[in-house]
Amino acid sequence: xxxxxxxxxxxxVALLGFTALVAAFLLLPVVFIxxxxxxxxxxxxxxxxxxxxxxxxxxxxxxxxxxxxxxxxRIATMTAILAVxxxxxxxxxxxxxxxxxxxxxxxxxxxxxxLPVVVFAIAIYAFFLQLGLGxxxxxxxxxxxxxxxxxxxxxxxxxxxGFDKSIEDAAIVCGASPLQAKLRITLPSIRIxxxxxxxxxxxxxxxxxxxxxxxxxxxxxxxxxKIWSSLRSDLTPVIAAASSLLVAxxxxxxxxxxxxxxxxxx
Amino acid sequence: xxxxFLSIRKLRKAFGAFTAVHDVTLDIPKGEFLTFLGPSxxxxxxxxxxxxxxxxxxxxxxxLQGKSLLSIPSHKRNIGMVFQRYTLxxxxxxxxxxxxxxxxxxxxxxxxxxxxxxxxxxxxxxxFAERLPAALSGGQQQRVALARALAYDPPILLMDEPLSAxxxxxxxxxxxxxxxxxxxxxxxxxxxxxDQEEALxxxxxxxxxxxxxxxxxxxxxxxxxxxxxxFVAGFIGNSNFLAVEHLxxxxxxxxxxxxxxxxxxxxKAADKLDRGQKARLMVRPEAFHxxxxxxxxxxxxxxxxxxxxxxxxxxxxxxxxGDEIDVRPTSDxxxxxxxxxxxxxxxxxDPAAAFLFPA
Numbered sequence: 001x002x003x004x005x006x007x008x009x010x011x012x013v014a015l016l017g018f019t020a021l022v023a024a025f026l027l028l029p030v031v032f033i034x035x036x037x038x039x040x041x042x043x044x045x046x047x048x049x050x051x052x053x054x055x056x057x058x059x060x061x062x063x064x065x066x067x068x069x070x071x072x073x074r075i076a077t078m079t080a081i082l083a084v085x086x087x088x089x090x091x092x093x094x095x096x097x098x099x100x101x102x103x104x105x106x107x108x109x110x111x112x113x114x115l116p117v118v119v120f121a122i123a124i125y126a127f128f129l130q131l132g133l134g135x136x137x138x139x140x141x142x143x144x145x146x147x148x149x150x151x152x153x154x155x156x157x158x159x160x161x162g163f164d165k166s167i168e169d170a171a172i173v174c175g176a177s178p179l180q181a182k183l184r185i186t187l188p189s190i191r192i193x194x195x196x197x198x199x200x201x202x203x204x205x206x207x208x209x210x211x212x213x214x215x216x217x218x219x220x221x222x223x224x225x226k227i228w229s230s231l232r233s234d235l236t237p238v239i240a241a242a243s244s245l246l247v248a249x250x251x252x253x254x255x256x257x258x259x260x261x262x263x264x265x266x
Numbered sequence: 267x268x269x270x271f272l273s274i275r276k277l278r279k280a281f282g283a284f285t286a287v288h289d290v291t292l293d294i295p296k297g298e299f300l301t302f303l304g305p306s307x308x309x310x311x312x313x314x315x316x317x318x319x320x321x322x323x324x325x326x327x328x329x330l331q332g333k334s335l336l337s338i339p340s341h342k343r344n345i346g347m348v349f350q351r352y353t354l355x356x357x358x359x360x361x362x363x364x365x366x367x368x369x370x371x372x373x374x375x376x377x378x379x380x381x382x383x384x385x386x387x388x389x390x391x392x393x394f395a396e397r398l399p400a401a402l403s404g405g406q407q408q409r410v411a412l413a414r415a416l417a418y419d420p421p422i423l424l425m426d427e428p429l430s431a432x433x434x435x436x437x438x439x440x441x442x443x444x445x446x447x448x449x450x451x452x453x454x455x456x457x458x459x460x461d462q463e464e465a466l467x468x469x470x471x472x473x474x475x476x477x478x479x480x481x482x483x484x485x486x487x488x489x490x491x492x493x494x495x496x497f498v499a500g501f502i503g504n505s506n507f508l509a510v511e512h513l514x515x516x517x518x519x520x521x522x523x524x525x526x527x528x529x530x531x532x533x534k535a536a537d538k539l540d541r542g543q544k545a546r547l548m549v550r551p552e553a554f555h556x557x558x559x560x561x562x563x564x565x566x567x568x569x570x571x572x573x574x575x576x577x578x579x580x581x582x583x584x585x586x587x588g589d590e591i592d593v594r595p596t597s598d599x600x601x602x603x604x605x606x607x608x609x610x611x612x613x614x615x616d617p618a619a620a621f622l623f624p625a
Contacts, residue, residue, distance in 0.1 A: 170353035174418075180341075189357055
């Protein structure tokens with residue numbers, strides 16, 4: 001290999017330096033937020049003059065923050081369940097189906113990933129306003145499911161492609177009905193894909209802010225919307241604390257995913 | 267005649283304009299080990315899949331003990347099957363794989379436990395019950411697949427090239443296992459393979475497929491010693507085909523003239539041939555001898571290459587018409603003339619061991 005890492009010589013140092021710079025650029029804002037959430041300055045001064053847990057206490061004492069977090073969790077959970085269910089059915093059609101327009105359907109199902117979110121948000125806002133779904137939990141879940149679908153379909157379809165259909169046929173010859181064979185053999189065999197799909201679609205909803213801003217009503221706000229609107233009214237370190245918790249949960253889910261994948265694969 | 271156990275009646279399967287199976291008719295008695303042998307694309311697997319229910323035949327019928335299977339969905343046919351690829355359920359232990367067909371049949375726990383133990387003993391994998399399939403070798407996986415396919419005592423066991431993914435040594439080992447299991451269980455087996463040695467080793471009878479039709483069905487001896495046509499003669503074992511001219515039929519045997527002009531009498535012919543018709547004479551490599559005895563035919567050849575292999579010599583010879591033939595005479599007979607490369611000499615064969623086919 002021309003670009004073998006071991007043979008780069010002095011370029012190795014340059015490459016390491018550049019990589020560290022990029023990583024720092026991406027991570028520093030997050031690190032700052034987390035540090036500020038423990039800082040004692042009310043005006044988010046940096047470096048913090050002292051350390052405190054006050055902002056976390058304030059956060060947990062305020063029912064509107066708790067309410068927003070619970071709303072986010074509820075919507076993300078329902079989104080994950082719905083997206084995985086649809087993605088499962090869609091994946092069987094996309095991987096096993098032999099029909100005209102299959103590739104077009106695949107492209108269509110994956111568009112939410114490439115379409116500018118704000119375009120989608122405006123379109124669905126106008127549409128849901130007419131249906132009376134704006135500001136409702138159902139509306140939130142439907143909108144987020146559309147956005148989460150590509151992240152659910154990709155891992156499930158990939159897992160299903162890697163699963164030999166002869167194994168399902170073997171289950172059928174053994175006496176399982178086609179549905180039984182899918183439920184008892186195929187689904188457990190692609191469980192890594194299903195699990196990844198659930199986590200990714202949960203996260204797609206959990207930290208989604210653009211559609212959520214359009215969907216939110218004064219009584220129904222997700223955590224990202226609450227952070228965003230608080231930011232506009234007053235700049236308080238409580239926002240940093242809420243943001244830190246958001247990051248912590250996301251990070252936690254990613255770590256759990258990585259660990260489970262490793263465990264399931266061996 | 268007793269009624270056939272499994273009966274395939276004028277089975278036909280067309281994929282659009284391509285007909286994969288042409289009106290195959292076949293009767294299989296209970297307990298037989300029948301192999302579908304043939305090159306890829308000859309229709310042997312398609313026939314097997316029609317019996318399993320994975321492919322609906324275009325026309326024809328499959329009867330098990332007189333009852334048609336075609337209207338019964340795959341999962342209710344109660345047929346056992348071992349696939350070409352490894353099909354163990356990856357998330358279940360070996361024991362749970364074998365138990366699966368019994369669990370979907372809702373058999374009581376005690377019976378399941380007993381049967382799984384019996385089946386694992388049958389394939390000699392008692393100590394592997396708690397392993398996951400990924401921790402088994404390919405040969406072990408196919409043995410578990412065999413145990414799973416037999417766990418519910420199916421009347422027929424279908425095997426679709428189950429050993430093709432294994433290396434030669436392992437293949438021979440498992441062939442012996444399959445023979446033993448067939449003997450011990452008495453199950454009727456339909457086995458698909460493209461490997462003629464495997465077919466000869468395992469089967470009671472072989473159905474040789476060619477282009478969607480059965481070219482010949484019979485024991486290995488039938489196919490080897492009494493081939494019905496040139497395709498069978500060429501597919502099973504090694505064969506030499508000599509260009510000859512058919513002269514006449516005398517006492518039920520043919521008289522032909524070889525390319526070097528010599529006349530050979532007493533040749534068996536598969537079909538009736540006309541006087542003067544061009545034909546091909548099949549002679550097995552081991553039917554040739556270096557020394558002649560009365561009654562044998564002789565052939566003038568030039569030796570191209572010769573080698574000694576202990577029990578046999580392997581000689582490549584060129585006939586007067588320029589065809590290269592494969593000659594494997596036994597090596598114990600005295601060889602007065604020698605068979606050195608470049609020399610010209612006569613070789614001999616018994617006309618009764620030769621077969622005549624239309625060109």
